[in-house]
Amino acid sequence: MVSVKDVAVAAGVSVGTVSNVLNHPDKVSPATVQRVQQVIAELGFVRNDAARQLRAGRSRSIGLVVLDVGNPFFAEVARGAEQRAAEENLVVLLGGADQSPERESAYLDLFREQRVLGVLITPVSDDLAALRRLDAAGIPVILVDREMPEESFRSVSVDxxxxxxxxxxxxxxxxxxxxxxxxxxxxxxxxxxxxxxxxxxxxxxxxxxxxxxxxxxxxxxxxxxxxxxxxxxxxxxxxxxxxxxxxxxxxxxxxxxxxxxxxxxxxxxxxxxxxxxxxxxxxxxxxxxxxPARMLGRTAVDLLLAEPEGAGERTIRYRPELVVRESTAGVSAN
Missing domain, CATH: 3.40.50.2300 (Response regulator)
Known part of the structure; x- marks a missing residue:
């Protein structure tokens, strides 16, 4: 794989200059930025973002685990989370538990290995031991479409x-x-x-x-x-x-x-x-x-971003709304 050092040699600049072009281009002259970017394109360099995040101590990824990715409701929750995350230059990694504790556990293990910024989850069951381990490891957990007042997790749900x-x-x-x-x-x-x-x-x-x-x-x-x-x-x-x-x-x-x-x-x-x-x-x-499916996803990201400072509400519950259409709006039964 092409390294930062390879780019620096080909562009005739220091490794530090290449790093500034990637992360702080305002600190480098426009001509140098253009030359380094041209070399990056020619060599096909792709930076190791995971390693960069590890050094910085902050991930740009949020894990989201839902009961069923095939359910349009959860697709809307994910869309709301993605929209809000994008506003903060973050990405959402989506996993579907398919109502299986084993699949849920596998995704949580993967997200822990990826050192995600936090996990948003609709738990499959009341057994939250794996979530407590994540929280203890410094990865905050937000419950989505679920409220458990006796737990320490922040949550957003509907009644x-x-x-x-x-x-x-x-x-x-x-x-x-x-x-x-x-x-x-x-x-x-x-x-x-x-x-x-x-x-x-x-x-x-x-x-x-x-x-x-x-x-x-x-x-x-x-x-x-x-x-x-x-x-x-x-x-x-x-x-x-x-x-x-x-x-x-x-x-x-x-x-x-x-x-x-x-x-x-x-x-x-x-x-x-x-x-x-x-x-x-x-x-x-x-x-x-x-x-309010999309709002659930957006609010979950807001709760996650507020978690390190301990700011804001810990539990948010929305009220559902009756929508009447023809399947119930006909003549009344006798």
Whole structure:
């Protein structure tokens, strides 16, 4: 590999001059900068940024670990984090845990080896031992879409209990009384919180019932399978709350195809969670609970930048918002 010394020899300048051209070009005459840059281009020199960061004691990289990179919600979180990081001349390294503790651990080990500036993470489980080790090693950790008041980590989240309550309260207000909640895996705290909110809403209506349909993953395919079961059921629910929009889209695909015999929302009202971009474009536009996904990512970076000085808030919680579209806005059930 071409070294700084090779560039200096070819350009007829000192190693220190090459370093100034790379890092402080204002300290070098324009003619020398042009000559050194021309040699860099001719030799194909690429500086070792990792080594430079190591010497400086500060990384320009932030690690971000999310539950599922295939979920548009987390893509928006990552986009917000990247936008805010770019404003500070930082980069975000993204890893998807795929709801696996082992994959999450592998990414955390990699980020520790890379000596990242900090880690933003939506934890897979309540076992935060690996995060505590990172924090003890001087790599701050920010919880994203998750709040754990008993822990020392800063966090930014959305009130998912309120979100679940909003979703099911809306269905109840539409006159629906046989509510099904498509939820799972139960080990994901956000899922448990949304289910808790749903139960609180149903508890306020003595004539309402709630059925929990557990799924193995928060995917369109799982939602489609649930939707098919609902379509064929003798005593189907009159409303469905899916704990994320991907599940809701799958349920909708099974219920709303031509010849299914089930009308959305007349026969079955349907609401999702996250309000991903695709929710407004489904065959029956999908009602959902909106989370400020991009703001979560931006705020997480702000919390990380404030961590060394201990400044600012330690816990930020946003409120979810009900977005009503055609999948629940039809005629009320009798």
């Amino acid at each position: 998912d209990v309120e979100g679940g309550y909003l979703a099911v309260s809306h269905l109840l207000e539409r006159g629906r009384r046989r509510i099904a909640v498509v939820a799972g895996p139960a080990s994901i705290p956000q899922v448990a919180d949304r289910l808790e909110g749903a139960r609180r809403a149903v508890a306020e209506h003595s004539d309402a019932t709630l059925e929990v349909i557990e799924v193995a993953a928060l995917t369109v395919l799982e939602g489609r399978e649930v939707g098919e079961r609902i379509r064929l059921a003798q005593d189907r629910p009159d409303a469905v709350f899916a704990v994320n929009d991907l599940l809701a889209v799958g349920v909708l695909q099974a219920l709303a195809f031509a010849g299914s015999g089930v009308r959305v929302p007349e026969d079955v009202a349907l609401i999702g969670y996250d309000d991903i971009d695709f929710a407004a474009s489904t065959v029956v536009p999908l009602s959902s609970i909106r989370q």
